[in-house]
Amino acid sequence: MVLFIAYYWWFGWSMVTAAIPVAAVICLSSIALNHFNISTISRIWLTLLVPVITLSVSLYSKNIYYKTQEELDYFTFRFLMLASCVFPAIFFSFREKKFLFLTSAASLLILLAFDPLHELFNVPYRSLGALYGEDALNETNYAFTNVVIVITYGIMMGAVFFLKWTSESSEEKASLLIEELHKMNVAQAEKNSEIEAQNQEIVAQTENLNLSQYRLKEAYDLIAEQKEMLLQQNQNLSSELVDTNRDLSATNNELIKHNNELRQFSYTVSHNLRGPVASLLGLLSLVDRESLTAENAEIYTHFVTSVKRLDGIISDLSKIIDIRQDIFHIRQRINLKTEVEEILHGFKKDIDAYQIVIKTDFHACPEIYSVRPMVHSILYNLISNAIKYRTPASRSEIEISSAIDENYLIRVKDNGLGIDLKKHNNNLFKLYKRFHHHTEGKGLGLYLVKLQAEALGGNVEVESEINRHTTFTVFLGQPQNVQQQILYEEPYAKIFFDATINAIGAKWYGPVSGEQYRSAFLKCLEFVKAYSTPNYIADISDQGHIAPEDQQWMFREIMPEAAQYGLKRIATIKSGTNDAAVKQYLKGIHENLLKLGVRQENFSTLNEAMDWIQLENEKHRSV
Secondary structure (H helix, E strand, O other): OOHHHHHHHHOOOOOOHHHHHHHHHHHHHHHHHHHHOOOOHHHHHHHHHHHHHHHHHHHHHHHHHOOOOOOHHHHHHHHHHHHHOOOHHHOOHHHHHHHHHHHHHHHHHHOHHHHHHHOOOOOOOOOHHHHHHOOOHHHHHHHHHHHHHHHHHHHHHHHHHHHHHHHHHHHHHHHHHHHHHHHHHHHHHHHHHHHHHOOOHHHHHHHHHHHHHHHHHHHHHHHHHHHHHHHHOOOOOOOOHHHHHHHHHHHHHHHOOOOOHHHHHHHHHHHHHHHHHHHHHHHHHHOOOHHHHHHHHHHHHHHHHHHHHHHHHHHHHHHHHHHHHOOOOOOEEHHHHHHHHHHHHHHHHHHHHOOOEEEEOOOOEEEEOOOOHHHHHHHHHHHHHHOOOOOOOOOOOEEEEEOOOOOEEEEEEEEOOOOOHHHHHHHOOOOOOOOOOOOOOOHHHHHHHHHHHHHHHOEEEEEEEOOEEEEEEEEEOOOOOOOEEEEEEEEOOOOOOOOOEEEEEEOOOOOOOHHHHHHHHHHHHHHHHHOOEEEEEOOOOOOOOOOHHHHHHHHHHHHHHHHHOOOEEEEEEOOOOOOOOHHHHHHHHHHHHHHHHHHHHEEEEHHHHHHHHHHHHHHHHHH
């Protein structure tokens, strides 16, 4: 539009003036091409259209207005064509090298073809000589303008290409920076999500702690009431009993004070409180009830009941806290048949008395890897409930089975009283909830089952119909690694448990001092006692020399006690035993173990030691 107005203002109406809007309309056809998603053709079209139209208008106007043409006509059109040569650099990027250079070359060829085409159409520049004579620019000078235009083209395109290269490089760097920033934002968002999840976990733990604190406060209030009643009604009890009660009150106050520190709280419940309560129960058993008055005997009965109730609450809280603190984390190989038989043996009196039929099926999953005390507790509570809540209307049957898919599955089914799930479903696994009051119970069993199953990476499902049946299905997570479960790790030694072969292992990183040697062996003995493992692997390849007094200490203090707790065999790993001190050390180990009835073999690698223990385990099972 600007070009049309300027040309019209300057030269008036002419064929060229009319051609300008026509050319503009033709150029707008690229919009239609873009609409049909053929932008590449649109850009090529627009790049070549302008110089071609300009050249065509130049040729046509010189033929029509031959006698009125001016010398400037040979330069204005060429300048327009020169300016249009930048279109390829505008419309194409360096990533489209083929189109960029082809359209640039085409624009240059059209520019260079200006004079040859005018010559071809009989309107060359020299024809101006016939019209204007000497006033026209001579052909030599005119030819030099072609050189100037080519140089101008080179400078202009070089500058444009350099500017475009700089711009695209900056854009690419900016794009990379934006992408990196996006990745950082995503990573930050993930970290924020993790922090949020941790915060939610902390909130949940705080709620559990508050619940425990509330239960403890209730117990404390109850004790305070009973103590006040005892003090008001009987001032004649022995001073020893009163002092013990005062100690109990002080201990409870200390427990409440440290309630927010969960680890200290667990330790206090397990040790500081259990001792005084046990002492109090012992002292109460020494009281001569026959010598008490009727009034004092009643008070005595209330006191004993309260203390026993306190002892039960402390025991329950200790179990719950131990589970939530995840103090059990080592997975062992558990033979379900053996575990269930051990539990059933404890209930043999009730099973025989009520003629309960027990059916077991562990063929689908005879063994699992999990925390033995928790699995034992889960099975014990479910079997205990099945026996306790039997129905007198029919002969009791209990079915215990196992299976495996993504998780371990343990099912305990009975044909007893059943549970009204519509009524009690929301309270089924809550603490101290009972659904049958004609039998003894504290309402803790199912709560512990659920808590322990969740601690083992699983959950509990229940199906029940009143007076027909109840089925508990316990899902337990399968552990990822049961071979290298770290029990203890220091720069000088690592102690691990291998559940596949039921072995404690120690890897030494020497040389070690006498204090380090004794500290690690005390830990090994502690774990042998805790897990009752008959196998021990000692990798002493990097242990270094051990002082004779430390060796004798180990022979005297560690080996006999380990053998007493069931240690049967030791695999020693030591490659290259040419060192005289090491040979003497191994000889001492072998001789002392031989006296204790513990078998010991030397190996070069851990795999050899594990294979030997596996073979010995299989021999022992087949006997």
